[in-house]
Amino acid sequence: MPKCKYDWPEAGQRKLIGKRFNRVDGPAKSSGQAKYSYDVNRPGMLYGKIVGSPYAHAKIKSIDTAEAEKLPGVKVHIIQNVGQEIFWAGDEILIVAAPTEEVARDAARRVKIEFDVLPHLVHEEDLSKVGDRGKPTAEQKSGDPAAAFNAPDTVISEGFYGSQVITHCCLEAHGQVTEWSDQNLQVWASTQNVSGIPGEFAQALNVPATNVRVLTPNMGGGFGSKFGADRWGTECAKFSREVGKPIKLMLERDGELMVAGARPSHFAKVRVAAKKDGTITAWESESWSTGGPQGSGMPPIPYVLTGIPNQVKRHTSVATNIGPARAWRAPNHPQAAVLTICALDDLAAKLNMGPMEFFDKNAGLTGDRGAVYRQELKKAAELSEWKKLWHPRGDKTPGHVKRGLGVSIHTWGGRGHNSKCNVTINPDGSVEVALGSQDLGTGTRTIIAIAAAETFGLQIPDIKVNIGDSAFPPSGASGGSTTVGGVSTATRRGTTDALDQLFAAVAPSLGATPEQLEAVDGKIQVKGDSSKSLTWKQACAKLGLKPIKVQGANPGPCNLGSSGVGGAQVADVSVDTETGIVKINKMVAVQDCGLILDMKTAESQCYGALIMGITYSLFEEKVMDHATGRMLNPNMEFYKLAGIGDIGELVVHMMTGPGYDERGVIGLGEPPVISPGAAISNAVANAIGARVPTIPITPDKVLAAVAKGGIA
Amino acid sequence: MSRKRDRKPASNAAVSRRDFLKGAGVAVSGGLIAGEHAAAAPPDAKTPILGPGAVPVTLRINGKPQKLNIEPRVTLLDALRNYLDITGAKKVCDRATCGACTVILDGKPVYACNVLAIEAQGKDIQTIEGLATGGKLHPVSAAFVEHDAQQCGFCTPGFVMAVKAFLDRHPTPSMEDVEKGLGGNLCRCGTYAGIRHAALDAAKALKGGKAHA
Numbered sequence: 001m002p003k004c005k006y007d008w009p010e011a012g013q014r015k016l017i018g019k020r021f022n023r024v025d026g027p028a029k030s031s032g033q034a035k036y037s038y039d040v041n042r043p044g045m046l047y048g049k050i051v052g053s054p055y056a057h058a059k060i061k062s063i064d065t066a067e068a069e070k071l072p073g074v075k076v077h078i079i080q081n082v083g084q085e086i087f088w089a090g091d092e093i094l095i096v097a098a099p100t101e102e103v104a105r106d107a108a109r110r111v112k113i114e115f116d117v118l119p120h121l122v123h124e125e126d127l128s129k130v131g132d133r134g135k136p137t138a139e140q141k142s143g144d145p146a147a148a149f150n151a152p153d154t155v156i157s158e159g160f161y162g163s164q165v166i167t168h169c170c171l172e173a174h175g176q177v178t179e180w181s182d183q184n185l186q187v188w189a190s191t192q193n194v195s196g197i198p199g200e201f202a203q204a205l206n207v208p209a210t211n212v213r214v215l216t217p218n219m220g221g222g223f224g225s226k227f228g229a230d231r232w233g234t235e236c237a238k239f240s241r242e243v244g245k246p247i248k249l250m251l252e253r254d255g256e257l258m259v260a261g262a263r264p265s266h267f268a269k270v271r272v273a274a275k276k277d278g279t280i281t282a283w284e285s286e287s288w289s290t291g292g293p294q295g296s297g298m299p300p301i302p303y304v305l306t307g308i309p310n311q312v313k314r315h316t317s318v319a320t321n322i323g324p325a326r327a328w329r330a331p332n333h334p335q336a337a338v339l340t341i342c343a344l345d346d347l348a349a350k351l352n353m354g355p356m357e358f359f360d361k362n363a364g365l366t367g368d369r370g371a372v373y374r375q376e377l378k379k380a381a382e383l384s385e386w387k388k389l390w391h392p393r394g395d396k397t398p399g400h401v402k403r404g405l406g407v408s409i410h411t412w413g414g415r416g417h418n419s420k421c422n423v424t425i426n427p428d429g430s431v432e433v434a435l436g437s438q439d440l441g442t443g444t445r446t447i448i449a450i451a452a453a454e455t456f457g458l459q460i461p462d463i464k465v466n467i468g469d470s471a472f473p474p475s476g477a478s479g480g481s482t483t484v485g486g487v488s489t490a491t492r493r494g495t496t497d498a499l500d501q502l503f504a505a506v507a508p509s510l511g512a513t514p515e516q517l518e519a520v521d522g523k524i525q526v527k528g529d530s531s532k533s534l535t536w537k538q539a540c541a542k543l544g545l546k547p548i549k550v551q552g553a554n555p556g557p558c559n560l561g562s563s564g565v566g567g568a569q570v571a572d573v574s575v576d577t578e579t580g581i582v583k584i585n586k587m588v589a590v591q592d593c594g595l596i597l598d599m600k601t602a603e604s605q606c607y608g609a610l611i612m613g614i615t616y617s618l619f620e621e622k623v624m625d626h627a628t629g630r631m632l633n634p635n636m637e638f639y640k641l642a643g644i645g646d647i648g649e650l651v652v653h654m655m656t657g658p659g660y661d662e663r664g665v666i667g668l669g670e671p672p673v674i675s676p677g678a679a680i681s682n683a684v685a686n687a688i689g690a691r692v693p694t695i696p697i698t699p700d701k702v703l704a705a706v707a708k709g710g711i712a
Numbered sequence: 713m714s715r716k717r718d719r720k721p722a723s724n725a726a727v728s729r730r731d732f733l734k735g736a737g738v739a740v741s742g743g744l745i746a747g748e749h750a751a752a753a754p755p756d757a758k759t760p761i762l763g764p765g766a767v768p769v770t771l772r773i774n775g776k777p778q779k780l781n782i783e784p785r786v787t788l789l790d791a792l793r794n795y796l797d798i799t800g801a802k803k804v805c806d807r808a809t810c811g812a813c814t815v816i817l818d819g820k821p822v823y824a825c826n827v828l829a830i831e832a833q834g835k836d837i838q839t840i841e842g843l844a845t846g847g848k849l850h851p852v853s854a855a856f857v858e859h860d861a862q863q864c865g866f867c868t869p870g871f872v873m874a875v876k877a878f879l880d881r882h883p884t885p886s887m888e889d890v891e892k893g894l895g896g897n898l899c900r901c902g903t904y905a906g907i908r909h910a911a912l913d914a915a916k917a918l919k920g921g922k923a924h925a
Contacts, residue, residue, distance in 0.1 A: 026857035027849055029865030030872055032800025032840030039799035047794075101794055102783055171804045171812060171866040171900050220802070220866030221900050253805050441864030441901050604860045604906065611902030636805040636898065644904040645891035 004558035006493050008595055009454065011661060015521075016454045018656065020600040023446045024460060025218070025439065034218045037188040038250050040177045046075065046097040048236060048249035049108040052259070053086040053093060056120035056321035056629025060084050060093065060113060068110040073099045076111075077239035079231065086115070087293045088323040089630045090258035092232055095239055097247050120321040122624035124290045125162065125267060125694070127316060134288065134316045135295060143310030148282035154273050157347035162267035162694035163335040163677060165290070165322060165622040167257045169639060172220020174260045175250030176233050178240040184211045185237055189229070190250075192222040193477035195436035197229040198470045204234035205241070214470040216438050224327030225261030227477050254634035261326030262622055264291035266299045266335035267694070270343040272308075278353050278361045280344065283308045287339065288316040291325030299332040303340035304373075304411050304566075307365035321629055322622065327479060329609075330412060330670035334616065334677050338695060341408040341678035346691060349393045355407050355682065356381050356390070366411070369566055373409055376568035376590045376655065380407065383651050384570035384588040394689025394710070400578045403585070406571050406682025410674035414593065414667030415563035416485020416554050417476025423452070423494035425502055425548040429537040431456060433494070434466040437475035437487050442669055443601035444483055450597045451488040455495035457519035458536060473551060481667025488597055488665050489560035494552020501548045506539045561664040567591040569610075569675035571683040572648075577706050580699025582684055584614055584648035587676065592655035594666035599654065606652040606672040613676020615642040617695050762830065769829055773798065774842025784830050788822075789813045791829035792839065800840035800869040811897030814870035814877075815839050821877035821896075840869040843876065852876045855914035861906030867899040875911045885915055 008017065028034040053060075060083060065076045077095045080086070086093070093113060098104040121133050149156060176189040185205060191197055194216050202209040219226070236249040251260055268287035274280045289296040295317030302308050348358035360377055363370035381387065386405060395402035421435035433452050439445055449463040456462075466472060476486050503514035506524055510517065510532050518527045525533030534542075554560070572586040587610045596602045619640040623632040633639045677695050684702065685691045690710030692701045763784035771778050771791065780795050789806075792798040792815075801824050804812040808826035815824045816838040843850040849857070852875050862868040871894070878893045879885070885893065890911045899907070 022857050023860060023862070025865075026860070026862060027853070029862045029868050030853040030856035031844050031849055032869040032872075034865055035799065036802075036866065038803065039793070041794070041797050041799075100783075101790060102785060169900055171802070171810070171864065171898075173804075218865060221864040223900075253807075441862075600860050604863060604903070607905040608863055608902030611904055612900070615902075635807060636809040637807065641898050641900060642904075643898060644894045644907060647904055650905050 006496050006556065006558040006560060008492070008560060008664065014454065015457070016450050016460065018596050018599060021446060021450065021460060021598045023443045023601055024449055024465065025445050036172055036218045036220050037176055037190045037216060038172050038220065040188040040248065042177060042179055042246035045177065045246040045248055046099060046243065047101040047104040048095045048097040048239065048247045049104045050092045050232060050249070050251065050255060051094050051096065051108050051111045051113065052090040052255065053115065054089060055086060055115050055117050056089045056122060057118040058086045058115035059118065060086065061116050062114040063094065064112040065094070067112070068096055068107040071098065071103055071107050071110070074103065074107040075243045077235060077242060079235050088259065088321050090255055090323065095235060095249060097239060097243065120629035122320055122322050122629050123626055124265060124288065124318040124320055127288050130318050133320065134318045137298060137315045137317060140313045141311065145282050145284055145310040145312040148310035149271065149273050149284070151281065153276050154281065155276060155347070155351050156271060156273045157343065157350045158271045159343055159346050159691060160269050160693045161339045161342050163265060163338045164694065164696060165265045166263045166328070166616050166620050167622050167639065168223045168225040168261045168326065168328060169257060169641065170221035170223065170225060173251040173253065173256040174226060174230060174232070176236060177246060177248045178237040179246035180241050183207055187212065187214045187233070187237065189214050189216055189233060190219045190226060191216050192226040192438060192440060192479055194438045194468055194470050195474040196227070196477050200229035201234055201237055204229070205237055216468040218468070219438060219440060222440050223329045224331065224479055227327070227479060253636065257634040257639055258631050259323050261328065262292060262323050263328035264296035264325045264332070264335070265289050266332070266339060268301070268339045270339060272343050272347045274347055274351060276351070278351055278358050280305065280308050280362050280365060282310040285313045285339070287313070288318055290318040290320040290322065292322050293319055293324065295319045296325060299336035299339065301336050301339050303333070303336035304409050305340065305344070305362060305365040307367060322624055329612065330674045333410060333412065333670070333674040337408055337410055337674050337678040338681060342681050342691065345406065345682040345685065352392070354390060356386055359407065359409060369564070372566050372592060373568065376566060376592070377407070377409070379653055380568040380570045380588050380590045383590070383653060384572055384586065386570065389572065390686070393686060395687050401574050401576050402687040403574045404683045404685070404687025406679045406684070406686055407568065408675035408678035408682065409566065409568045410671055411564065411566050412481060412671035412674070413563045414481035414485060414565055414670070416489050416561045416665065417482035419475040419486035419490040419554045420473035421475070421487065421490045421494050421552045422473055423491070423498045423550045423552055425498050425540060427540055427543040427545060427547060429540040430464065431458065431462060432464045432466060433491055434472045435475045435487060435490065436470050436472040437467045437483060438478055439467060440478050442483065442605060443598060444487060446601055447484055447597040448487050448491050451491040452495045455492060455499055455519070456536070457521055457523065481669040481671065484597065484667050485561040485665045486554050490552040490554040492560055493554070493556045494550050497552065498548050498550040501550065502539060506534060506542045509542060510534065559664055562594060562666055565591070565593045565666055565671050567671050567675065569679045571676065571679040573680060573683040573687060575684055575687040575702060577688060577710070580702035582618055582697055582702060584646065586649040586651065587614065588651045589672050590653045590655065591668070591672050592660050593668040593671070594663035595661045596654060596656060597665065602654055602668055603652045605668045607650050609672035610650050610676060611642055611647050612673050614647055614680070617677045617680040618642070618697055621696050767830070769833060771829060771832055771837055772835065773837045774839060780829070782829060784828065786829050787825050788815070788827040788829045788832045788837070789824035792824060798839055798841055802866055802870060804866065809898070811874055812867050812870040814873040814897065816873055816877050819880065821874050840873055843872065850876065851917040852879070852914040855910035855917065859906040859910040859913065861903050861910040863901035863903055867897060871897045871899065871907060875914060879911065879915050879918060883915060883919060885911065887912065
């Protein structure tokens with residue numbers, strides 16, 4: 001069968017793909033030259049500050065901005081007016097703007113807003129106390145769970161598990177600089193969606209979408225929280241138009257943590273059953289969760305092992321006043337992993353089976369990728385020295401510091417999103433790929449350059465990649481691990497077509513047909529005959545004055561990418577049973593993601609995911625105050641992120657080669673961040689011989705678990 | 713415990729917000745909050761009272777004097793970013809926790825969000841912009857690139873400055889030293905694995921005669 005016109009090169013033919021490259025924007029970032037939206041200063045620009053609600057649930061009674069407006073140069077823009085109901089603390093009511101940030105802050109403090117305070121709910125861990133805020137969703141049932149739980153020789157494990165609400169805590173706060181020129185709006189936005197948000201601005205500002213341009217040269221973290229223009233974005237643009245000046249409005253750190261996105265909690269009472277040989281037979285769960293005023297649906301449980309034959313699941317969505325949920329890296333998967341993999345780990349312990357053996361035995365329940373999980377579990381066991389270090393529940397060695405190992409597995413889709421790109425080959429030999437994508441820190445520019453350089457037989461610095469501008473061809477939002485699959489495949493198709501045109505232009509001068517040509521090592525040559533060749537520059541000069549301009553697209557002909565990855569992770573922890581402190585000794589991540597373009601930045605995604613995973617497993621939590629309804633830790637002193645000394649040894653292994661590469665490009669951002677919660681929780685249980693039911697696994701919870709039945 | 717983050721080497725040169733709020737004895741800043749502190753600690757008669765209006769300020773940034781007219785309450789970070797358009801130092805927590813605004817003041821790393829601009833007068837202020845020489849990356853920046861010690865890059869300039877200052881004082885650090893000495897900077901993307909190696913490699917590069925000022 002002939003190869004499809006668009007394809008990735010075979011393993012032996014790859015010059016760049018899969019090797020280790022530094023990110024192309026690394027020097028700009030590490031020298032402070034990279035500009036972010038937060039860094040944009042425009043002539044005459046005002047600084048905006050949001051005045052938000054101090055109450056979690058209230059109605060606005062009055063707004064008095066007179067004192068604020070007495071300050072020099074202060075302007076006010078109302079977002080929500082008298083009578084409107086507020087559903088979370090920090091929700092933006094108005095914006096003040098002033099020529100300096102200092103005066104803007106003063107003005108914000110002088111605004112007086114009165115409220116009628118309404119009852120709020122900010123805690124949901126105890127379902128019995130949520131009252132009518134809890135809305136049960138329909139029961140889901142498959143097989144005959146009652147019969148399975150009652151079958152003879154069945155071992156049943158029952159427990160309570162859960163995962164806290166966390167925030168995104170992007171280091172670059174949400175926000176933008178807006179500037180009008182005539183009827184045209186320019187927005188420097190910290191966004192994951194350069195091509196998508198101009199339409200939102202256009203609609204809100206009632207101007208044609210062609211009048212809106214969004215620029216995001218670099219952005220300081222999104223993790224799922226920066227897909228939309230946001231009300232503070234569109235209102236900032238309105239305000240800008242009203243005052244005829246550019247306005248910079250970035251959320252303050254407290255606002256960033258209070259209102260700019262929360263990952264829903266998920267709690268569940270879980271019953272699981274297995275035959276004595278370890279074959280899982282039944283699942284029953286009673287789950288509940290909140291994602292703020294909208295509540296939250298059931299997470300995907302049982303997670304990964306979806307093929308458990310007999311299941312019954314009930315879920316309650318709890319509407320709270322904690323602030324709105326936003327997609328958080330691998331939405332609902334880390335929580336589902338905690339509920340599922342921890343429950344199954346407890347079942348394995350009850351069966352007196354090692355979890356590696358147990359998950360290997362049940363890998364078939366993952367669907368058609370059981371063999372992959374078995375390979376990944378084996379590799380993770382090897383890299384974590386599982387055979388040497390693992391022991392049955394409870395570290396029996398003397399001393400108060402107990403060591404344990406835990407494992408988890410995960411899955412994600414990661415198919416490439418819709419993307420177009422402009423490919424230009426200029427007569428002087430310069431090459432540009434331009435598209436309305438964005439780099440969230442994953443290395444988007446780098447993998448586009450690799451895909452283009454591979455096609456053209458050039459090197460990465462030969463390719464100019466332009467992204468972060470909505471004037472370029474539209475490319476999907478960067479979320480759900482869809483970017484690499486979208487932009488690289490569009491680039492491969494576009495550069496392949498552009499190269500065909502170049503071949504057609506130079507073929508006569510090489511005395512060959514276009515089909516006989518190839519682009520290798522900076523030359524265009526007759527296949528297999530390097531004596532008949534032109535340098536890339538010479539070849540491009542044959543274009544005369546006319547550059548080649550081609551548009552590439554994804555989706556398109558031929559499969560250059562696919563979907564569906566797996567991974568296995570092992571956590572190795574030490575737990576101090578006197579202080580309750582958990583220390584990470586080592587984390588092992590084994591991950592597949594199809595064809596890897598840049599091994600270095602791919603590994604970085606996994607390292608970063610492990611570190612984010614350690615953070616949500618041990619440290620971070622959106623702590624809400626029952627009395628006031630406010631977040632108690634909207635700052636970085638008490639909203640705790642792991643530091644450089646908290647992460648232990650990190651080992652990353654990417655599955656590559658036959659069976660993986662031919663799947664084409666698949667995204668990687670989400671999957672490795674899913675397993676740390678379950679793996680670390682299981683490791684702690686292995687160390688102390690008792691389950692800490694919910695993450696984050698803080699010292700108080702560890703001590704409570706030890707007191708309740710662990711090894712003291 | 714792991715959460716006990718070691719602060720970066722003590723920044724005696726700068727007035728921390730906490731010390732500042734203690735009020736008395738902080739010569740230059742005494743007048744800034746005179747109204748609030750008058751009862752507790754009357755300002756020294758010899759202490760010049762500045763503000764609350766804008767005052768002329770000269771900052772020596774990367775060797776170059778820069779004249780400004782700013783309110784005394786303006787932080788060094790805001791002076792750099794808002795008044796001088798020097799934006800390498802980032803504003804993230806704005807209360808001396810995360811280190812994204814790290815600059816080097818008279819050889820010591822400080823959180824620029826926690827130093828008043830007026831307090832930085834007469835001192836050498838080195839920012840990330842002053843690190844590269846002759847268009848060549850500083851060895852610390854180069855090591856960050858090589859070890860991919862950056863993702864979104866928003867913590868990176870602060871981290872690079874923290875590593876630079878750390879290595880100036882600890883030219884031959886162990887991995888453990890690196891983990892302790894850089895505990896004052898936070899990253900959300902999770903680039904610490906690369907930063908650990910970058911710091912160790914930069915130490916070697918700096919000793920190998922490739923050191924910059």
